[in-house]
Amino acid sequence: xxxxxAGSGLRPGTVAYIGWFGPRGLxxxxxxxxxxxxxxxxxxxxxxxVAITVGLSVLLHDVSDxxxxxxxGRWYEKAAxxxxxxxxxxxxxxxxxxxxx
Numbered sequence: 001x002x003x004x005x006a007g008s009g010l011r012p013g014t015v016a017y018i019g020w021f022g023p024r025g026l027x028x029x030x031x032x033x034x035x036x037x038x039x040x041x042x043x044x045x046x047x048x049x050v051a052i053t054v055g056l057s058v059l060l061h062d063v064s065d066x067x068x069x070x071x072x073g074r075w076y077e078k079a080a081x082x083x084x085x086x087x088x089x090x091x092x093x094x095x096x097x098x099x100x101x
Contacts, residue, residue: 011079017072021061028053 001022005015032050036043 013072013075013079017068020064020068028057 002015002019005018008015010018028050032046035046040046
């Protein structure tokens with residue numbers, strides 16, 4: 001996620017927040033299904049590794065979601081107060097225009 005946001009103009013705090021909550025587990029499952037369809041040797045081990053990866057991802061995101069959201073919210077409020085004339089986001093979930101440097 002962080003690499004995909006390179007050059008977007010988003011501030012590092014926003015990139016880090018999006019990067020942490022990006023779609024990690026889904027990518028692991030899709031890759032595992034591709035390998036499963038090809039009948040690659042060691043698919044059992046791969047399945048266990050994917051299950052552990054997804055399980056840990058769910059656990060870590062569940063434990064960190066509220067504290068990180070609160071921290072990001074405080075940071076965002078400070079950034080908004082520091083530049084009150086900037087637009088902070090488009091209606092309807094559009095790109096956060098005011099988050100650009």
